[in-house]
Amino acid sequence: MIETKSERHILSILVENQPGVLARVAGLFSGRGFNIESLCVAETTDPLVSRMTLMTDGDMGVLEQIKKQLNKLVNVLKVIDFAGAGFVQREMALIKVRARPENRAEILRMVDIFRCRIVDVGTECYTVEMTGDEGKISAFLSLLKPMGIKEIARTGALALAREKNGGQM
């Protein structure tokens, strides 16, 4: 295929909520050499259907194959590619940061500026809950880094298409 520029895409994949479906999707990516940057799976309002939100990258040809191959899986109901469409993207992270007495005020200020929350306080650590897009999370992490990040847990990207007539938030 003609090489084109690699792009990052977020795919929303509606699948039948059955055992083994995640393995089919994950196996498709590993078996065909496609990349998964992040993956989130949970039930939708219909208990028989789950939504997988998957971040991947590749050139146009690769992305076309990814979408076609996903659609070919019997348990996959629908594949939505958010590229080119308006969508809302959020990720949540829990960050355990070292909170020495001299840093505590600074951490609290940053938590305030980034509109995060402290959800657990220990003698030496704060656990911060934050949501945002990728840029916001990485900006926050780089500010916390000098103080010492002990642990981090991230959900990976979640996304939904914007309503057609909806305004920007």
Added chain:
Amino acid sequence: MRELTGSEILLETLKQEGVDTIFGYPGAAVIDIYDRLVKTDIKHILTRHEQGAVHAADGYARASGKVGVCLVTSGPGATNTVTGIATAYADSIPIVVFTGQVPRTLIGNDAFQEVDIVGITRPCTKHNYLVMDIADLTRVIKEAFHLAKSGRPGPVLVDLPKDIMSMKGRYDPGKDIKLRSYQPTYNPHLKQLAKVVTLIKGAKRPMIMAGGGVILSKASGELRKFAKKIVAPVTATLMGLGCFPPEDHLWLGMIGMHGTYRANMSTGACDLLIAIGVRFDDRVTGKTDAFASQAKIVHIDIDPTSIRKNVPVTIPVVGDCGLTLGILNELLEKEDLNGIRKLREPWLDKIEGWKNTKPLAYEQGEKIKPQHVIETLYRLTGGRAIVATEVGQNQMWAAQYYHVDRPNAFITSGGLGCMGFGLPAAIGAQIARPDSLVVDIAGDGSIQMNIQEMATAVQYKLPVKVVILNNRYLGMVRQWQELFYDRCYACTHMDYAPDFVKLAEAYGAVGLRATKPDEVERVLEKGLALDGPVLMDFHVEPEENVYPMVPAGAPITEMLLV
């Protein structure tokens, strides 16, 4: 609604699906099924290895166009099917494989003869199932058959825990399948076809490349009409052989790594390539950048993932090959194609020139030439045999010199290239077509991979004829070593081989041998005339090569010739 055991529900549903033959091998986890199976009219063929059972079901499917069915036990029985399943998957062959599983309470416990066969076969089946509730059993079996034979066909596996097979449940034969998102596209987009017609009318050097999809969709008749109508020469991939009559002046021969000179040269020179039911395998395209580089490409296939996977396409058409060709033929009916033959003349002349300067050829020598064996077989059988092949040089010579003229008559492992496929597949084909002459063209290497199935052929009185081109080498690998690895024949010399004649006799079959060129015809005549299974051992020129040959990764117009 009746109460039946799981085994009875399985067998009832198989009958509803029209299954008349099962290829299989019993074991503890499927003992309940076998206990009921022998009390039905379904014929069971006991192979000598589970791999043989799957290949036989596959050969049955290829020769009959129906779904092949296979039944094996859990654990090693199940893992032995994997190579056969992958073979069917690579060539899109409709089979359903039933595997036994340990009782549900033991699943996940590393129980005796337990493997996660659904996990193991996920990437080499079209779909697979583990049945965990007897209420799902009928639906799952129906879905398995529907999936195997519809759209782009393929193998489906159903894993059956032992306790479900012995317990009772309600049997509802009318149970509907529910596949919410599985809807193969059979009908092509008419706007796309209109564009195809325009391209055809303007093309000076069109050609058609037909593949296994044409055989699977039973489209050979429409293809023949189409080619004549648009006056375009036709090549076929290995999987497409039999879709076009070899004596027709539009026939180019096979394309690809061991394709004919004129087919490969035409691909390089054509200005329109109409690819039907193919997937542009690397053995067909050679270097993809150079493949059909002057041509606009029309690609017709039922599987959207095949389109634009390996080569860029001008007009993609997703649809059933047979339906699409039928509609194209109707559309062309309304067109004025009178001038078309005139327009194509220089192109056809050019191809005729290629055909005459570089025909398929070999030189006779003191030893038997393998090509000579196949040519003689072709002549003696009048081209009417169903030919199964093993994999390697034997397969390529069979493709080049046995000019199959009908679909479903050339049975070969194209995509996976699975040695050991031919004999069990020939057995399956013989069951499907009891009145046909079935010949397995083999090498001395590959025949030994499933030679145990000779016992199956003898037990069921299947008159399969095996032609061994015995060169004491793993010939195709040796050929690569000769041409590209300085003749370092690393581990390809089979210094010791059994006496195939005695081996045939030990199995209760007939064994024959030819060691000189003038014995070839007599041995073939004698072997083909016998009623039962016959194994014919031809001691051929050990270092004969398959030509033409396109080195891997080279453009297909750059061939090594004799």
